[in-house]
Structures are given as C-alpha cells and as structure tokens.
Amino acid sequence: MTASVTPVALARRLLAILSRDGDRLRRIDDYLHGRHDDPYMPPQADDEYRLLARRAVSNWMPLLVGTPAQALYVDGFRRGAREGGLPAQVETASAEWEHWQRSRLDARQAAIYRGALAYGHSFAVTERDTAGLVRTKGLSALKTSALFEDPANDDVPYAALTITAMPKGDERGRARMWDARAEYAVTFRGLDDEQGITVTRVRSHGASECPVTRFASLVDLEGRTIGVVEPMIALQNRINQTIFDLLVAQTYASVKVRTATGMAPPIRRDPETGEPVLDEDGNPIPLPINHNARRFLFAEDPDVKFGSLDETPLGGFIESVDMSIRHLAAVSQTPPHHLLGQIANLSAEALLAAETALSRKIAEFRTAFGECWERVFRLAVELSGEGGSNDYKGEVIWRDMESRSLAQAADALGKLREQLGIPAKGLWKRVPGVTQTEFEDWEELAEDEDSVRQLSTALTRATPDRSVPEAA
Structure with a gap:
C-alpha cells in the first residue's frame, strides 16, 4: 500500500x-x-x-x-x-x-x-x-x-x-x-x-x-x-441429525405396541338414555383406553385377536453416533478418549500413541503464537523506552503441560544426570509443573546452601582437630 x-x-x-x-x-x-x-x-x-x-x-x-x-x-x-x-x-x-x-x-x-x-x-x-x-x-x-x-x-x-x-x-x-x-x-x-x-x-x-x-x-x-x-x-450437523433420529425412535418406537383386531373401541354414551354421544361431524366419540403394564386385555368376542408390534432397536443409532464422533476425533486430531471418555484397559503406550496427533497440533500452534508474542514483547519494550525493540532472537517459554507423574519424571531426570552428566540445575525446568518463579526461588536457595557449605568447609579447615594428640 x-x-x-x-x-x-x-x-x-x-x-x-x-x-x-x-x-x-x-x-x-x-x-x-x-x-x-x-x-x-x-x-x-x-x-x-x-x-x-x-x-x-x-x-x-x-x-x-x-x-x-x-x-x-x-x-x-x-x-x-x-x-x-x-x-x-x-x-x-x-x-x-x-x-x-x-x-x-x-x-x-x-x-x-x-x-x-x-x-x-x-x-x-x-x-x-x-x-x-x-x-x-x-x-x-x-x-x-x-x-x-x-x-x-x-x-x-x-x-x-x-x-x-x-x-x-x-x-x-x-x-x-x-x-x-x-x-x-x-x-x-x-x-x-x-x-x-x-x-x-x-x-x-x-x-x-x-x-x-x-x-x-x-x-x-x-x-x-x-x-x-x-x-x-458438517460433522457436527451429522452428529446432531443422528441424535435427533435416535430421540425420535426412542420417543415413538422404543416400546412394544399392543394391537387388537376384530373389536370396535368403546364409545361414549349418554348416562340417562344410553345413546351414543356424537361429535360435530355426527360420529360416535370413542372412550380413551386406560392401558398400562398393570392391566390385562380381554374381549368377549371370540373373533378378537390380540398382537404386538416390536420396538425399534436403538443399537444402530448409538453405533452411528459413536462412529460420527470417532470421525470428528480423527479429522480434528483430538484423541478419541477425550470425546468418548473410554480410557479403560489402555496401556501407557496406547495413550501416548493416541496423544501424538494432538501433541503435533499443539506444537504447531505454539510455533505460530510464539512468533506473535515475540512481536508483542518487542512493541512493549519499544513503547517503554527499554532496549530490546530489535530483539528478533527472543524466545517464548511454554509451560510443559504433558501429564506425567512426578516419580516418573524424577526417575528420568536422575538417569539424565547420572548417565549423561547433565548439571542438575539444567534439569530443574524439566520438573513437571515448575514455574519461573519457583525456578528462581530454587536458584536462591541453592546459592544460600552453597554459601553455607563453603563457610562450613572453611571453618572445618581452620579449626584444629583436638582428637589427634600433639607430637611430643
């Protein structure tokens, strides 16, 4: 422009x-x-x-x-x-x-x-x-x-x-x-x-x-x-449609329907004359049939036949919902157990494999958003008059949000210290959940302990050992 x-x-x-x-x-x-x-x-x-x-x-x-x-x-x-x-x-x-x-x-x-x-x-x-x-x-x-x-x-x-x-x-x-x-x-x-x-x-x-x-x-x-x-x-609409069909089947066709053939329904009659009560169109008004699980159906006419219509199975709808959610998880790179809540009998390796796609997506977002925050920091120091407005080598530090047990992390960090010789201070930030403030507190405590250790060593060397007899 x-x-x-x-x-x-x-x-x-x-x-x-x-x-x-x-x-x-x-x-x-x-x-x-x-x-x-x-x-x-x-x-x-x-x-x-x-x-x-x-x-x-x-x-x-x-x-x-x-x-x-x-x-x-x-x-x-x-x-x-x-x-x-x-x-x-x-x-x-x-x-x-x-x-x-x-x-x-x-x-x-x-x-x-x-x-x-x-x-x-x-x-x-x-x-x-x-x-x-x-x-x-x-x-x-x-x-x-x-x-x-x-x-x-x-x-x-x-x-x-x-x-x-x-x-x-x-x-x-x-x-x-x-x-x-x-x-x-x-x-x-x-x-x-x-x-x-x-x-x-x-x-x-x-x-x-x-x-x-x-x-x-x-x-x-x-x-x-x-x-x-x-x-x-589009996937969300598919899930909603399947759940709607499930609710319709559950509401209207999830129970057996009792049928009776060869029998006319009872009609409403005038209590005084016994004549049928007619509606506006001249048709007899049927009485509602009060039928529930505690009542038994019978008829005086031997030609009456009773039957039933089976309920609609809901298993197919439920499987369809489950399939659509799995498609949603695959396309969005979201672990299926995050959406379905099914984490039983999953080994640590299976959970790690399920989380891999999500971890890669998060890494991509961190790279993109990290560049944005670095520009924000450059603007901030420029507006405040501090040095560093041209610092294009700065780095945003993201907190490690992976869920690992403290015992597992401690064992891994101990092996890195012993086998590779990495300084202990260099591994502090690998401790799960540690914040920058806690890291700085640890540094101060380590310096205090080191000062006390040096003072103790100096006093030990300056004080003669009284347990050793002096030479004659």
Missing part, C-alpha cells in the same frame, strides 16, 4: 472486511455457543418434533477449541544472545515480563488463544494507558480487522480497526483505528455505508509500526485464516 492512502480510505476498507466476513464469523460463533442448524424433519413436524430437535444439539465445538487451548500457557520469555554471547537467562524482572504481568496476561492469554482457534484469528493491541504504562489486551475477531500488504507472510499490519460500539438507532457506531504512526477515532453509520464514516486523529501511539498483532492458528498462502470450528460444522 502507498503512503498516500488516507485514514478515511483505510477505515472504509477495514469496515468492509468486517462486513464481508461477518456472516461467516457469526456462523462460527453460533456453532461455538450451541446455536446449530436444525436437523432435517418432515415439513408437517409438530411442536413435539421441534422440541426433540432442540434437545438433539450435542455441542462438541467448545471441546475441540478447549483441548489444545488448555495446553497453551506462556510461562516466561528469554531474550536473545547479545553480540554472539550466550542467550540470556529467563528473568521475571525483565521489562518484557513486567509488561506481561502488568497486563495480567497469565489469565488473559487463554482468551486470545481460544479466539484464534475458534475463528482462525484474534488480535492484541499493545499501547500506553492513561498512566503512561504499557499494556497489552486482546481484541475480538468479530469486531476487529487488519490490512496487510502480504496477508500470507507479513506479521506487521498496515492498519487495524476494532469496533467499540455498533450503530443503534440514530446513534452512530464508534471504532478505534491504528496505522504505523497514529491512533484514530472512527464513527460510522453502517459497515457498508462508505459516506457515513468520519475519522479523527487522536494521538501518536509512539511505536514504529502498527501496534496491533494478529494471532492466527493457521494461515495459508492465500492469506486466509482457518480455525478448528468451521471445518467441523
């Missing part, structure tokens, strides 16, 4: 992107929150059918998003090597990590991951607040758009816009927009109303590039972002 593009033209294009993608993103949002398409039913379906259709919704989408998102947790940041030296140690006192804690991203990072996994992308803006402190916060994909010169390869947007209030009645909508130099306030009458847009420059944001970062779970070479929900909608 050329530098001559005006802020108003940028706002028009960014709002047009939201208008273009709005239906697709809202459909994804509906499926994520259980608002699915109705299963097929006859055109003359009554209210009872529609009630069964509502109950047939079995929403698997939150699980497909939450399973990988729960394995994504940034636990630290390591700056890159300086002038050919060794990489810096992970420190909680660094400017990058202070910005992280100030932004409360320990908890808020999950919403950014879930948005990117569900819709294909989410955003974060890094800026100074009213107190002059640098903070980062997430932005919704439903209300935010960004322009890239090369959407497939660029990580720096040319401009970005997020809606803060939608138009309502005579009240105009409001939005914030950023380019490489400044922040703007945007008002608009509608996403497609190009003439009703006004743009006002608010301030210079202080960064050398647009302060909005896109978190994309997967970007193809056409620049399209793909989440985990949209490709699974």
